[in-house]
Amino acid sequence: xxxxxxxxxxxxxxxxxxxxxxxxxxxxxxxxxxxxxxxxxxxxxxxxxxxxxxxxxxxxxxxxxxxxxxxxxxxxxxxxxxxxxxxxxxxxxxxxxxxxxxxxxxxxxxxxxxxxxxxxxxxxxxxxxxxxxxxxxxxxxxxxxxxxxxxxxxxxxxxxxxxxxxxxxxxxxxxxxxxxxxxxxxxxxxxxxxxxxxxxxx
Numbered sequence: 001x002x003x004x005x006x007x008x009x010x011x012x013x014x015x016x017x018x019x020x021x022x023x024x025x026x027x028x029x030x031x032x033x034x035x036x037x038x039x040x041x042x043x044x045x046x047x048x049x050x051x052x053x054x055x056x057x058x059x060x061x062x063x064x065x066x067x068x069x070x071x072x073x074x075x076x077x078x079x080x081x082x083x084x085x086x087x088x089x090x091x092x093x094x095x096x097x098x099x100x101x102x103x104x105x106x107x108x109x110x111x112x113x114x115x116x117x118x119x120x121x122x123x124x125x126x127x128x129x130x131x132x133x134x135x136x137x138x139x140x141x142x143x144x145x146x147x148x149x150x151x152x153x154x155x156x157x158x159x160x161x162x163x164x165x166x167x168x169x170x171x172x173x174x175x176x177x178x179x180x181x182x183x184x185x186x187x188x189x190x191x192x193x194x195x196x197x198x199x200x201x202x
Contacts, residue, residue: 023068023069023165023166024064024067024068024069024166025048025064025069025072025093025095025166026048026096026166026167027048027049027050027051027052028047028048028050028096029047029048029093029094029095029096029110029166030045030046030047030048030054030093030094030096030110031045031046031054031072031073031076031091031092031093031094032044032045032091032092032093032094032112033045033046033056033076033089033090033091034089034090034091034092035087035088035089036088036089037087037088038084038087038088040057040058041057042056042057042058042080045094045110047094048064052064052065054072056076056079058080058083059076059079059080059083062075062076062079069093073091073093076091077089077091092112092113092114093112093113094110094111094112095110095111095112095113095159095164095165095166095167095168096108096109096110096166096167097109097110097111097120097164097166097167097168097169097170098168098169098170099120099121099123099124099169099170099172100169100170100171100172101131101171101172101173101174102127102128102130102131102132102172102173102174103121103124103125103126103127103128103131103172104124104125104126104127104128105124105125106124107124109123109124111123111159111164112159113158113159113160113164114158114159114160115158115159116153116156116157116158116159117149117152117153117157117159117162118153120159120164120170121170121172127172130174130175131172131173131174131175132172132173132174132175132176133149133150133172134149134150135173136149136170136171136172136173137170137171137173138162138163138164138168138169138170138171139168139169139170139171140165140167140168140169145163147162
């Protein structure tokens, strides 16, 4: 009996842990809906309002508050399935993330769970010549998460595969030699100024 209670406790704890780790969508995130066989204009990107409400064509409002991604997608699919007969429907999530550092166009971007890492960097205009690709970091809730970018790119991992979540920041740092090069230029410029001053003083 004691062993059964311990087992049940472990099961409940594990279930609670998994539930707490379920991914959620936040205000500003969205969904990308695609219909292949419906003439109505439904295909498009739709975003969650600050109130947590998601307005979709023909099926109205879905409240995303306290629902994980699977629940939201299931509700969308159920409502459209009730409206159309066997619709060819796909629903993908859109995370709002921030790409920072050595990229040509840093800023906020919407990324689907299927997006490859190289495609995410391409959204931000690609990396600069000073980017340290081996030290790219994922920042989440003020914590640093080191990414094995070489493996991620080699394996063609999607955003879901390497654990991208809503609100994440991808930071591309500068290479140390780029900073060293800049320092060398400053030192050279300072030396030149000293020489000029010395010549003028004579």
